[in-house]
Amino acid sequence: MTGAITFEQLMPAGPNLTEYRHAPNMVDLDVARSRGAYDGLTKALAEYTPEQVTGIVMDATVLGRGGAGFPAGRKWSFIPKGPGQKYLTVNADESEPGTFSNRELMETNPHLLIEGVALCCYAVGASRAFIYIRGEYIHAANQLNRAITSARAANLLGDKILGSEFNLEVFVYQGAGAYICGEETALLESIEGNRPMPRSRPPFPAVAGLYGKPTVINNVETIANIPAIIRNGADWYKAFGTPTSPGTKVYSLSGHVRRPGNYELNLGISLRDLIYEYGQGVPGDRAVKVVLPSGAAAPWIPADALDTPMDYDNPRKLGTILGSASVIVMDESVSIPHATLRLIEFFNHESCGKCTPCREGTLWLVKALKRICAGEGVPDDLQLLLNVCDSIAGKVLCALGDFAVSPVQSSLKYFRHEYEAMIPGYPTAEPALAAD
Amino acid sequence: MALEPETIAEIERIRAALPEARSALLPSLKAAQSERGWLPQETIKDVAEMLGLDPNPAYMLATFYTMLHTEPVGHYVLEVCRSLPCYLRGSDQVTEAIRGALQPDEHGNSVDGMFSLKIGECLGDCPHAPMMRVNDDFVGPLAAETIPETLEILRRRAAGGRVRGLMADPADGPPPNEGPLTFSNAIQSLPLARVRE
Ligand SMILES: Cc1cc2nc3c(=O)[nH]c(=O)nc-3n(C[C@H](O)[C@H](O)[C@H](O)COP(=O)(O)O)c2cc1C
Numbered sequence A: 001m002t003g004a005i006t007f008e009q010l011m012p013a014g015p016n017l018t019e020y021r022h023a024p025n026m027v028d029l030d031v032a033r034s035r036g037a038y039d040g041l042t043k044a045l046a047e048y049t050p051e052q053v054t055g056i057v058m059d060a061t062v063l064g065r066g067g068a069g070f071p072a073g074r075k076w077s078f079i080p081k082g083p084g085q086k087y088l089t090v091n092a093d094e095s096e097p098g099t100f101s102n103r104e105l106m107e108t109n110p111h112l113l114i115e116g117v118a119l120c121c122y123a124v125g126a127s128r129a130f131i132y133i134r135g136e137y138i139h140a141a142n143q144l145n146r147a148i149t150s151a152r153a154a155n156l157l158g159d160k161i162l163g164s165e166f167n168l169e170v171f172v173y174q175g176a177g178a179y180i181c182g183e184e185t186a187l188l189e190s191i192e193g194n195r196p197m198p199r200s201r202p203p204f205p206a207v208a209g210l211y212g213k214p215t216v217i218n219n220v221e222t223i224a225n226i227p228a229i230i231r232n233g234a235d236w237y238k239a240f241g242t243p244t245s246p247g248t249k250v251y252s253l254s255g256h257v258r259r260p261g262n263y264e265l266n267l268g269i270s271l272r273d274l275i276y277e278y279g280q281g282v283p284g285d286r287a288v289k290v291v292l293p294s295g296a297a298a299p300w301i302p303a304d305a306l307d308t309p310m311d312y313d314n315p316r317k318l319g320t321i322l323g324s325a326s327v328i329v330m331d332e333s334v335s336i337p338h339a340t341l342r343l344i345e346f347f348n349h350e351s352c353g354k355c356t357p358c359r360e361g362t363l364w365l366v367k368a369l370k371r372i373c374a375g376e377g378v379p380d381d382l383q384l385l386l387n388v389c390d391s392i393a394g395k396v397l398c399a400l401g402d403f404a405v406s407p408v409q410s411s412l413k414y415f416r417h418e419y420e421a422m423i424p425g426y427p428t429a430e431p432a433l434a435a436d
Numbered sequence B: 001m002a003l004e005p006e007t008i009a010e011i012e013r014i015r016a017a018l019p020e021a022r023s024a025l026l027p028s029l030k031a032a033q034s035e036r037g038w039l040p041q042e043t044i045k046d047v048a049e050m051l052g053l054d055p056n057p058a059y060m061l062a063t064f065y066t067m068l069h070t071e072p073v074g075h076y077v078l079e080v081c082r083s084l085p086c087y088l089r090g091s092d093q094v095t096e097a098i099r100g101a102l103q104p105d106e107h108g109n110s111v112d113g114m115f116s117l118k119i120g121e122c123l124g125d126c127p128h129a130p131m132m133r134v135n136d137d138f139v140g141p142l143a144a145e146t147i148p149e150t151l152e153i154l155r156r157r158a159a160g161g162r163v164r165g166l167m168a169d170p171a172d173g174p175p176p177n178e179g180p181l182t183f184s185n186a187i188q189s190l191p192l193a194r195v196r197e
């Protein structure tokens, strides 16, 4: 039904991150350098002090792409100045259902991330960086290791980089299968060889992070944005996206769309354009029922709000967030209680077990939802679901607990009738008197 | 069941590359697991002691992570993704087809010792939904109808024996596709693919 659209036509002018996604052999240093790799690092070492690099990133307003949207430049500015070991830890755990953008960035253009790592480390005075990558991303980890080896041989990493006083070692640290390792303090625990359970804060990682030292933690895409900003300046970057959410974002689109995949677009694209123009609509031309804007984790967006711009501000008006911009589309054929059960099973499986409300609460939610889906629910189950949500949200150590309640709350907010229809003997909407 | 010389060399390499010994524990356990695909208690203890660490926390690590196995597994670990994007494209039917073809025991192991079926959560390969991880490789999109054929191809490929638990040499990228067995390790070719209606 749609004519052949070439890949180039689909991209906005000047994508920053995925420009070379189809260029062969970008892991080769010469190939990458012929396309501008490490020009930003070369420029920074020649022209800017570390403080100036942080200043440019702050001016550009790079909002953290891992989900919370915290400005990267400000985060870097919290790292204490002066001597002493500091660390950068790049979060490449990417385990949120429906999220696969970091993987493509690392597989197709590993030098982009390595250059960003070097720029961040120069800015904050870190001489060691870890890229914590989920264990299943073996190909991406290999690409990063190859890129690091060749960059090191060319003195783009290692000691006295490009003749400067800046030294840097980069380690690729592979996880072993646990969503919780994406939570930044659990990630630090994992690198330290402990069971990856979140730490309580304070102290914050900027004060006492990896091995107790000041540590910056940023998402892969956040860091991958930096080289082009240093090359082209903050004003260039701010021409993309919206005034309050500058830049582009790699949206991961999955579920009921004809063309799932990663799309790097200006921040602020509407869900409608993302789904129908880029994703080429829903198979069978069925209607969109509901959209999950940030994987399993965030409150849902109903089909009548598809024109919402997907930047960092507008989803808040609907009580949700852009988060990781991993957009999962569900069409009208989906049974909402069944889909909700599947989402809660994920959180129950991935709860680290440290907090009782999260560990036990997600299990209760799974049990109640299973009962309802099996046609064995009782009318009180819907209130029970909401009560369990209240006993988890805000009463636990990390955001996983808060994530876990959103599918239940959203599905009951927009599709309560589907649950009611599954529960035998659920009181009907008509007043009882109407029977007379 | 002492550690093999190759494993010892690899652990020494890992230890030398990292700033602290405790950080070497997880990568060393993974290296030791590639000997037989899983980690007997004694192996975990050997690894911890080699690094000068207490074995008890090492057991705790091994049981926490889904990619570390403390029970015997088959030549292939099949981790079928069940998360929402794969679910929406029929992952439950795929799991049922595999279960039907393998008749696994309560640990998920097939009688011939060839396969271990595990629950997977999103593996970051949703455009190939429904998909599964086969040892180090991603395979998808899968279809319930072609599962018997896919498993047969895997069986044939395993005839040469265990290659330190890996199907593909990680340095080479994904192995060649064959019939319904399509690898999606490198996501690069993705955006132009269209899903089946
Ligand atoms: C359960 C949980 C899982 C998370 N998973 C990831 C992840 O896979 N990748 C990521 O970048 N951030 C993840 N985060 C957010 C991180 O804790 C952290 O905020 C982020 O890495 C900071 O980087 P940024 O400022 O560049 O976004 C997760 C948070 C929670 C609570």
Ligand code: SF4
Binding pocket: A180, A197, A198, A350, A351, A352, A353, A354, A355, A356, A358, A359, A396, A397, A398, A399, A400, A401
């Ligand atoms: S909220 Fe859940 S995942 Fe987070 S620390 Fe507590 S138990 Fe662990």
Ligand code: FES
Binding pocket: A097, A098, A099, B081, B082, B083, B084, B085, B086, B087, B121, B122, B123, B124, B125, B126, B129, B131
């Ligand atoms: S949901 Fe299966 S790979 Fe993402």
